[in-house]
Amino acid sequence: MPDDDATTLSFLHDSFRDWLAFRAARNGTIEVPDAFGPQWGAVAAHLAEEGQRNAWFVNACLADATVAARAAKREARGAVNNLDQLATDAFRTLVNSHLGPVDEHWGSMRVVSSESERGLRTLLAPEGAPDANPTETAVAGALLPYGSGPLRVAVTLFLGRMRGSLPSGLWPPTPIPSDAAELAQAIESYFARQREALERVAAERVPTLADRLLVQVGWRGLRGRVAKPVENGREIHHPFAYTYDNAGILVDVGDEPLAGTSHYSAAEDYLRGAPEQEAVQALAKALESMLPGFGP
């Protein structure tokens, strides 16, 4: 069976374990659930690659966005009966289940596809829009390889919407103090804002992935030390050593090395930019690693 959280000590390499689980699922040796959790991602990808693409399988994948994205990336190509209906249902499920309420109106769109000289042209049209010229009324679309299946179509359009739903605004830069103690204090407050923004945006925009995203980003806490200033050409900066592997937030000032630090920069550089911007960038990077096809 797949590993619940990929932490179990195993005698088998993960890829063999996943392959054997896939074979067992295909042969009916194990019972496959109606809704795949994240631990079924690799098995679902194998099943998709082998040609599974019926409504039951697609629905099982849609229970988790990471499973859907992994299976979509590997989905076998070939002709599909009622592709548009399957893709429409899948897209609506993905949007309504996995995106925040800001995207609610997208949840009633329908997929219209057609083959062109260069591949499968897919459009996302508002429900009820006239069929005569869907290109005119479509709000989004994608050009995919010939024979793309319902998961690939739905996930591509869904990931486009997810990208568009992340905040893209500008945030004001953070004032950078010149004194070491003030820098330490500013970094503590910068990190707290950064983590708060990450938690808020994840919960609002991608609620079903929020917990895993926070783990993936890894901002557990901050422990760091700002050292005395160093002159480098025309610039003066304060070396800053830190780690995110800490329960709380504590930045102090001193020249003694701090045990367990893994990151080094100038305190001034740490504060350059805006915490909210950093949070959105970290979130996007984590989504990129969890959802094949999302990014950058």
Added chain:
Amino acid sequence: MTQRDIWVSADRLASALSESPHAIALREAFDVTVDTRQRAPQGAVREALAGLGMLRSRPLLLGLHLPQLPPVPPVSGYQEVLATDGGEQFMDSAGRMAGALISIIEHIRSRLPGYPGIPVPDLCSGSPRVEDDGLLGGVSYPWVEAAHHQAFQLSGPPPLTGLGIDPGNLLAALADLVNALGVSDPWHAFETVSEALDDGTRAELRAVRRSFRERTRPEIVHQEAGGYLIERATYARVALRESRAAATGAAAAYLEAFDRVDQLIDRSASVISERVAFERPIEVPVDAEVSWERTTDGLDVRAQFADSLSAFVHPGRLLVYLGDPPVAGIWHATETHMSFNPDLGAQTTLTAFALPSSEDLLRQDS
């Protein structure tokens, strides 16, 4: 009315401008398909471009912006270009081309209702489009104060002399471009909201500008953003956005209409600049994975493809996509990203704006 005539006129204008020996000097610096081993200033400019990427986004403005950038050793800058054999002559050419484009843009803008006193905060000193001649304005073209105060609205087109070419074709193409822009939807929409401006709306717009000017007083900018150019520009952009957000009703509609027409003029300037600086636009591979979303004035596109083009693609560049409608045509790149994926190898991801009604333009076979 489609926007096709705008892009065709801008392209014709660029063709006329490209005949200038000054344009040729600039193209030798920007277009990496041109061998510059024998041309020292162009080589120094390429080194500068490698370190100062923002200069690539608006190539014809090199002569305006390069002298303003502080030295960033070891990256080549203005002084290094000047010190090369033929450097002064090159910078003279770059300055002439920048002056020509600024005059062209300002002439077009001077036909907008309300010019030069268009009541938007974007034109106040302190705005990222105005400060330092729009050096950090991204892919947007600056509102250069010196040009803005030259009363373009009271005269005909700029003479565009001093480029070493007969300006006849240039001026004919400029007239066509002005006409094409003047019948576009964004231009009409701006005329409509301008005619509807009443005292109350003007007062609201005045308050928006006052708020922005207050927030961008030099001492406030220094206190909030320190001395670095990039932070200061970011602060100004945020202040601009937040000041504008206070506008309501007709004032908000006016600002929105201004943005649309301003952006359209900007895009035509991009076409001119890119077509002069580069021999040909980059072709997006037809097997790229392409997706898009509709916006008010067109389509935002995203494409991902194997990395062979990454060295050439940067924000501001024009690309041609020969795929299917509605995104077939000319794209104006807004962001680019290079990455490596163990399964797919090196990948370029770009986002761009698809210029409306441009599907059959700039093809290599046309």
